[in-house]
Amino acid sequence: MSETEASGDGGRRGRFVTFEGGEGAGKSTQLTRLADRLRRLGLSVITTREPGGSPGAEALRHVLLSGAAEALGPEAEAILFAAARADHVEALIRPAVASGQWVICDRFIDSTRVYQGITGNVPPRLIAALESISVGTMLPDLTLLLDLPAAEGLKRAAARRGFDTADRFEKDGIDLHESRRDGFLALARSEPDRFAVIDAAQEVETVAEAVWYAVRRRLGI
Numbered sequence: 001m002s003e004t005e006a007s008g009d010g011g012r013r014g015r016f017v018t019f020e021g022g023e024g025a026g027k028s029t030q031l032t033r034l035a036d037r038l039r040r041l042g043l044s045v046i047t048t049r050e051p052g053g054s055p056g057a058e059a060l061r062h063v064l065l066s067g068a069a070e071a072l073g074p075e076a077e078a079i080l081f082a083a084a085r086a087d088h089v090e091a092l093i094r095p096a097v098a099s100g101q102w103v104i105c106d107r108f109i110d111s112t113r114v115y116q117g118i119t120g121n122v123p124p125r126l127i128a129a130l131e132s133i134s135v136g137t138m139l140p141d142l143t144l145l146l147d148l149p150a151a152e153g154l155k156r157a158a159a160r161r162g163f164d165t166a167d168r169f170e171k172d173g174i175d176l177h178e179s180r181r182d183g184f185l186a187l188a189r190s191e192p193d194r195f196a197v198i199d200a201a202q203e204v205e206t207v208a209e210a211v212w213y214a215v216r217r218r219l220g221i
């Protein structure tokens, strides 16, 4: 879902914004709305997602979300997410931000920290090493955490999915999804300057306003 427009801000460094949260939190809806709003200000915006966002990473997306890598264990999955991320950062995110564009990404390092690290029991040292290899200094300027009770998110995700089967991670039990929510909130508490926590149980319009307020206040536009 990458979408590129010509850079329009004279070579100034762009911004890197990520959305995080559990299943069905409304990340892609809010991401699209934020991108539209920024474009209306004349900014050049790319929207993208993980796992995926570049041809190499999209190939790994299928391996990860189909469950083909599940039998290899959470450490191997973490390594594959990191490999996909390294390609995505080098092929798309870093050059776009360097050329003055805004990049808005659906999930990034915090999903690995939570799904594979905190709740997948992959040791923090491995998570940190993978992050340093795949991301280096390309950390988000702002991370919008869309927070929602797991039961509500799963209900929304199931409605959106219709008759399709749940993917590798969505199919997990509610307790695990609730632990993931706690994991994201703990990360947000540990890095309050990077995170803005948004109550995603509210109406879509209200959430969009909260996202906009956070972006304007944190990134000064």
Ligand code: TYD
Pocket: 022, 023, 024, 027, 049, 050, 051, 065, 081, 106, 107, 108, 109, 111, 112, 113, 115, 116, 167, 169, 170
């Ligand atoms: P996706 O279909 O993109 O759904 P959504 O973001 O709407 O939930 O699924 C991505 C899944 O992969 C999601 O269940 C979270 C998981 N995931 C990880 O476990 N680790 C990661 O590093 C990333 C990026 C995603």
